[in-house]
Amino acid sequence: NKENNYSNIIALINKINKNDSLYFSFLNSKAYYLLQLQKYDEVIAAADEGIRANHQKPKVFFYTNKGIALTNLKKYDEALQTYNKALKSYPKNYLLWFNKGIVLETQGKINEALAAYKETITLNPLFRSTHLHIGNIFYKQDRLTQALMAYNMYILLNPKGVGAFSTIKDLNSKVAVKNPNSRNEDLKLLDADDTFKDIDSILKSKIAIKESYQTNNEIDIAIVKQNHIMMQQLKGFVGNGSFWDDKYVPFYNWISENNQFNSFIYTLLFATQNIKHQKIIETKTEEIASFFKLAKGKWMQIVSKNTKKINGENQEIFYEYIDGTVNAIGRRNGKKVIGVWNFYNDFGQLSTKGAFNEEQKKTGKWIWYNHLNKIQETAIYKNGDLEEENTMYYDNGKIRIKAFFSNNNLVGPYEFYNKRGALVEKKNFKEGVLDGVYKSYYEVGEDALEFKIPYDKDYIEGEVINYYADGSIYSKSNYINGVFSGKKTTYYPNQKISSEVEYTNGSLNGSYKTYHPNGQIYKEGQTKMAFYEGTWNVYNANGKLKSEGDYKKGKLNNVYVAYDTDGKVHYDYLYENGEILAYTFYKKDGTVLDKAFKKDTLLNFKSFSPRGYLTSEGIYGDKGRKAGEWRFYNHNGALESKVNFVKNLKEGKYYAYHKNGNIAEIIPYTMDVKEGYYSAFYKNK
Numbered sequence: 001n002k003e004n005n006y007s008n009i010i011a012l013i014n015k016i017n018k019n020d021s022l023y024f025s026f027l028n029s030k031a032y033y034l035l036q037l038q039k040y041d042e043v044i045a046a047a048d049e050g051i052r053a054n055h056q057k058p059k060v061f062f063y064t065n066k067g068i069a070l071t072n073l074k075k076y077d078e079a080l081q082t083y084n085k086a087l088k089s090y091p092k093n094y095l096l097w098f099n100k101g102i103v104l105e106t107q108g109k110i111n112e113a114l115a116a117y118k119e120t121i122t123l124n125p126l127f128r129s130t131h132l133h134i135g136n137i138f139y140k141q142d143r144l145t146q147a148l149m150a151y152n153m154y155i156l157l158n159p160k161g162v163g164a165f166s167t168i169k170d171l172n173s174k175v176a177v178k179n180p181n182s183r184n185e186d187l188k189l190l191d192a193d194d195t196f197k198d199i200d201s202i203l204k205s206k207i208a209i210k211e212s213y214q215t216n217n218e219i220d221i222a223i224v225k226q227n228h229i230m231m232q233q234l235k236g237f238v239g240n241g242s243f244w245d246d247k248y249v250p251f252y253n254w255i256s257e258n259n260q261f262n263s264f265i266y267t268l269l270f271a272t273q274n275i276k277h278q279k280i281i282e283t284k285t286e287e288i289a290s291f292f293k294l295a296k297g298k299w300m301q302i303v304s305k306n307t308k309k310i311n312g313e314n315q316e317i318f319y320e321y322i323d324g325t326v327n328a329i330g331r332r333n334g335k336k337v338i339g340v341w342n343f344y345n346d347f348g349q350l351s352t353k354g355a356f357n358e359e360q361k362k363t364g365k366w367i368w369y370n371h372l373n374k375i376q377e378t379a380i381y382k383n384g385d386l387e388e389e390n391t392m393y394y395d396n397g398k399i400r401i402k403a404f405f406s407n408n409n410l411v412g413p414y415e416f417y418n419k420r421g422a423l424v425e426k427k428n429f430k431e432g433v434l435d436g437v438y439k440s441y442y443e444v445g446e447d448a449l450e451f452k453i454p455y456d457k458d459y460i461e462g463e464v465i466n467y468y469a470d471g472s473i474y475s476k477s478n479y480i481n482g483v484f485s486g487k488k489t490t491y492y493p494n495q496k497i498s499s500e501v502e503y504t505n506g507s508l509n510g511s512y513k514t515y516h517p518n519g520q521i522y523k524e525g526q527t528k529m530a531f532y533e534g535t536w537n538v539y540n541a542n543g544k545l546k547s548e549g550d551y552k553k554g555k556l557n558n559v560y561v562a563y564d565t566d567g568k569v570h571y572d573y574l575y576e577n578g579e580i581l582a583y584t585f586y587k588k589d590g591t592v593l594d595k596a597f598k599k600d601t602l603l604n605f606k607s608f609s610p611r612g613y614l615t616s617e618g619i620y621g622d623k624g625r626k627a628g629e630w631r632f633y634n635h636n637g638a639l640e641s642k643v644n645f646v647k648n649l650k651e652g653k654y655y656a657y658h659k660n661g662n663i664a665e666i667i668p669y670t671m672d673v674k675e676g677y678y679s680a681f682y683k684n685k
Helices: 002-013 023-036 040-052 060-072 076-089 094-106 110-123 129-140 144-156 164-174 194-205 222-234 243-257 261-268 275-282 285-304
Strands: 305-310 313-322 325-333 336-344 350-356 362-369 375-382 385-393 399-406 412-417 423-430 436-441 449-456 462-467 473-480 486-491 497-504 507-515 521-528 531-539 545-552 555-563 569-576 579-586 592-597 603-608 614-620 626-633 639-646 652-657 663-670
Touching: 002 023, 023 040, 023 060, 040 060, 060 076, 060 094, 076 094, 094 110, 094 129, 110 129, 110 325, 129 144, 144 164, 144 194, 144 222, 144 243, 144 261, 164 222, 194 222, 222 243, 222 261, 243 261, 243 285, 261 285, 275 285, 285 305, 285 313, 579 603, 592 603
Parallel strands: none
Antiparallel strands: 305 313, 313 325, 325 336, 336 350, 350 362, 362 375, 375 385, 385 399, 399 412, 412 423, 423 436, 436 449, 449 462, 462 473, 473 486, 486 497, 497 507, 507 521, 521 531, 531 545, 545 555, 555 569, 569 579, 579 592, 603 614, 614 626, 626 639, 639 652, 652 663
């Protein structure tokens, strides 16, 4: 059953680590399922955790679940406090306003509830439940016209939604019989418009229900007739300027003016279970679909236009919606957006605030906000172009980027800071391009320079210096017109040279030298057009030769010789265009330990340590690529690993071994990429 399912889901959620990035999303789900199980105290505990914690997830749902739980516990004051607190962060969230209205209505604060319900409608014209509550309030006060308009809208916004049929049935009864409620004259009901009293009297008289009253609609029931006579009476109606006069009445008059009454009725009764009526409605599906689309659009258009007092003057304010939910509020001049506009995210939270001029271009100061309702960015616009200072902020309020614009182009200093407030980058712009010295700093800020790069018209020009954190130089390089050219020198922390490498047009070209930390040369050779070229030597830190070989276009050719630390020849390989053709390993007395030559396309290869132990064996196949099984041994000759190669790529299972010979791990490979089930084993198993 559902209860068991919910409990099982909660049990799974409870296993999620609090450090998991999805924890708070699941915590919100937990609160929801606890709500279904009516475990209200646990809902509140989960919601409070989500509200108090510092995370990126929207907290509106935690507030909502907590408010509902408190309402069910009849802790109405606490529920109101919860919703009011939430509305400070999410002021245009229609569900918060609706739920607040329910609490106020439950407390008997009817006018405050109505104000909340009206705000809900303005924020989401397509949310239907509000109209049912408003209809009930006005029906209980025996204001039938206003109640009928609200009840209709509840059904109309989702004609086949949950509760549509029961509302149709109930409403048909309400308009057919005498209202058992009487008006409370002591209650000065918000938007109670006595100019509706004549229409109320006609509805109460039930004159339209008489057989002689005709509507020209195929369905002849009370709800149809009472709506018809109400709409006839609303033509030319002038009320007292209330919400009904401003919203509901124009909508019903639009129906009448466009001869849409029959379409309205068929849509209203779409969920009927009366077989006779169903048959009629089944023939009107296209008509209903067309009307439903038009009616939603018209209702949103009506609700979007509002009059608000700004600086002591009444001004028309327009709401714009995405999927029925408000996403922007501001002024218009005809179809043009002008003046200050506020923009909101999906949760009703202010995201952006700024103004438009008469040409609908951004003007003045614009502000963007983060999920904490703190300023995320500020910018100045003039006729749609960025001007003056543009500043971005971290969630902790510290500056992230400070830049300046002129005519939409970056100009002057551009500064980037880390979350702790330390300056980590400083640039300079001229007419939108980098110009001048760029500096970047280590995380501690300006006291520790990391890079110094000169720019001229967006190109690096001159000497680039990279520093260690202590201020000593790590490297120097030179650029011409944005291209790496000349010698690049790198340094050890003791400032001895680590390497000297020559470049031309961004590629290796010329002398190439690297050094040991003691200053002895480590590697030297020449490069040409990005490739190693000619003789290359490698030396030990004591200055003795370690290896020597010849390169042609980056590939080894001829004999490559490697020496042991004592200066004696360890081995030599014969290469042709990077492919090994033969090898010879030597003993310490200079005699041959092992050698082999390529036969046809295969070279059976073995390598040995200076002490004469086998270190690897396998086959070099076509084009000098490893093929078949290769085995690798440690310097004492014990097997360390084995794996199969196909065209120089690992393929199949790679086996690694403990020193005692037992398998240490198995790693599956596909085309040299680890893929599949990895296994590791203890030494004694």
